[in-house]
Amino acid sequence: MKLFYASGASSLAPHILLEESEMVYQLERVNLDTKKFQDTDYNLINPKSYVPALEIEHGNILTECAVILEFIARTSPDKSFMGAYGSQDYWEQRMWLNYIATELHKNFISPFRNGNWLPNTVESKQLVYQRVLPRLKLINQKLANQSWLVNNQFSAPDAYLFVITNWLQRLEYGFDGLENLSLFDHRMRNRHAVQNVLRQEGKPHSLKDDKA
Numbered sequence: 001m002k003l004f005y006a007s008g009a010s011s012l013a014p015h016i017l018l019e020e021s022e023m024v025y026q027l028e029r030v031n032l033d034t035k036k037f038q039d040t041d042y043n044l045i046n047p048k049s050y051v052p053a054l055e056i057e058h059g060n061i062l063t064e065c066a067v068i069l070e071f072i073a074r075t076s077p078d079k080s081f082m083g084a085y086g087s088q089d090y091w092e093q094r095m096w097l098n099y100i101a102t103e104l105h106k107n108f109i110s111p112f113r114n115g116n117w118l119p120n121t122v123e124s125k126q127l128v129y130q131r132v133l134p135r136l137k138l139i140n141q142k143l144a145n146q147s148w149l150v151n152n153q154f155s156a157p158d159a160y161l162f163v164i165t166n167w168l169q170r171l172e173y174g175f176d177g178l179e180n181l182s183l184f185d186h187r188m189r190n191r192h193a194v195q196n197v198l199r200q201e202g203k204p205h206s207l208k209d210d211k212a
């Protein structure tokens with residue numbers, strides 16, 4: 001399997017799950033400014049023009065972060081990254097994956113890269129925060145009495161949530177009123193696999209705009 005990623009982008013979630021899985025995988029770093037990896041046009045791999053993408057065998061590409069996370073979970077069933085299909089845990093994990101993808105991920109990144117639909121201004125940054133804060137508070141509440149999102153065990157949506165808590169820091173929103181999320185972020189950073197991945201990925205991807 002080969003993961004196409006950009007440092008610190010949402011591809012961080014499948015990267016963490018791959019590392020946690022202890023499976024053999026390869027990485028291909030994509031430059032989101034040029035949409036190239038090595039000297040190749042990344043749009044040939046993923047015409048949607050974004051990361052993550054996971055090549056599961058030559059020419060067979062999966063996209064969409066939540067789907068890739070579920071695929072990795074299914075490929076390493078002994079790790080319990082997702083419950084058995086149809087179980088209560090499974091449906092809760094599906095709900096969180098969808099919630100993070102639609103309510104947080106896409107609301108979060110809008111203003112911070114050239115070419116996105118909101119200009120990169122102070123006002124945009126405040127608008128984004130107003131939009132995501134109630135959603136973050138809901139998760140903060142959920143984490144009041146448990147360490148992980150579902151059944152108090154690390155699972156696929158936790159890897160995705162870490163992308164968001166990592167962005168909260170990177171975009172300097174901080175964790176005011178979100179103390180349980182801050183503790184969650186610490187728990188994630190203490191995981192061996194997460195430390196490996198952060199070390200491997202290095203500095204966040206955009207050089208044009210440090211807030212991207």
Ligand SMILES: N[C@@H](CCC(=O)N[C@@H](CS)C(=O)NCC(=O)O)C(=O)O
Pocket residue numbers: 009010011032049050051052063064065066101109113
């Ligand atoms: N719907 C996609 C969205 C992926 C996405 O927005 N990826 C961002 C990075 S977090 C990206 O590569 N954007 C392209 C760009 O910034 O040029 C998913 O859920 O995986």
